[in-house]
Amino acid sequence: MTGLSLRAEDVTLGYGGPAAVVTGLDLEVRAGEVLVVVGPSGCGKSTLLRAFAGLLPVRAGRVLADGEPITGPSRDRALVFQDDALLPWRNARRNVELPLAMRGVPRGRRRDQAAQWLGRVGLDDAGDRLPRELSGGMRQRVQLARTLAGAPRAVLMDEPFGALDAQTRAGMQRLLVEVLSDAPATVVFVTHDVDEALLLGDRVVVLGPAGIAAEVTVPNPRAPREAGAGVGAGSGDGVEVEELRDRILVALGARGEAKETV
Ligand SMILES: Nc1ncnc2c1ncn2[C@@H]1O[C@H](COP(=O)(O)OP(=O)(O)O)[C@@H](O)[C@H]1O
Ligand SMILES: [Mg+2]
Structure with a gap:
């Protein structure tokens, strides 16, 4: 199974009102790529993910997955939110088993695979616990295990770690880099x-009110970088990454802040 390529072609998106949220957007996400979208609140980031998820039809233009128009949700494209969507009456293991059942994995194998996924996210001993018996960070780990157990070809993540404290968040970032590496x-x-x-x-990519305001390619992607300790640590390209960081902050209109922290 390979990653899905995604593409927005001259896409306009909106809701009930006459004003469009996103207008004429062109964006390509290559198969297997990790594309991060940043942008001010309300610029349409979640809206764009909904279109890729097949939950919001386009007003104009096309959204494509592997060259085929996206017409609705698919198990190939998983959407992950900040608020975990675990079923409260199912324990962690049985939550992770859910997408395996949907994929037709036989009952006996589901249990083993779910246990493996829980192990990958560091929750070997938590399989029997209900979501309410887990911390926010642990619930997000279960959600990550559940998402990846479904073997999606694209994962659409909408500020998934936004509700976590800084330390838990850094741990989740490390974990995500690790699980994405294979x-x-x-x-x-x-x-x-x-x-x-x-x-x-x-x-x-920096998404602004008028479309893509900036785009930067990160050197040595997925090189071991220390989560929570600034970027570029350890890979010898710290200066270059600092420049990229400034370019992103300028595009976000936060240049003053950038100067303060350099
Ligand atoms: N379900 C909805 N119905 C109507 N308007 C919406 C809905 N969801 C979002 N919007 C509007 O669309 C715009 C973009 O929202 P959103 O994509 O959530 O922004 P972001 O994720 O970048 O913060 C905002 O003005 C928001 O109010
Ligand atoms: Mg949003």
Whole structure:
């Protein structure tokens, strides 16, 4: 199974009102790429993910997955939110088993595979616990295990770590880098956090009110970078990454902040 390529072609998106949220957007996400989208609140990041998820029809233009128009949701394209969507009456293991059941994995194998996925996210001992018996960070781990157990070809992540405290968040970032390193899925990851963007992304696009305001390619993608300790640490390209960080902050209209922190 390989990652899905995704493409927005001259796409206009909106809701009930006459004003469009996104107008004439062109964006390509290559198979297996981790594309991070940053942008001010309300610029349409979640709206764009909904279109890729097949939950919001386009007003104009086309959204494509592997060249085929996206007409509705598919198990190939998983959407992950900040608020976990675990079923509260199912324990962690049985939550992870759910997509395996949907994929037709036989009952006996489901249990083993779910246990393996829980192990990958560091929750070997939590399989029997209900979501309410887990911390927010642990619930997000279960959600990640559940998502990846479904073997999606694209994972659409909408500020998934936004509700976590800084330390838990850094742990989740490390974990995501690790599990992505041997998962073939394409990832579109939305965040407010520029450091998170540079840590996780192969490429970062800044979405603004008038479309894509900037795009940067991250050197040595997925090279071991220390989560939570700034980007570029350890790979010898710290200066270059600092420049990219400034370019993103300028595009976000936050240049003053950039100067303060350099
Ligand atoms: N379900 C909805 N119905 C109507 N308008 C919406 C809906 N969801 C989002 N919007 C509007 O669309 C715009 C973009 O929202 P959104 O994509 O959530 O932005 P972002 O994720 O970048 O913060 C905002 O003006 C928001 O109010
Ligand atoms: Mg949003």
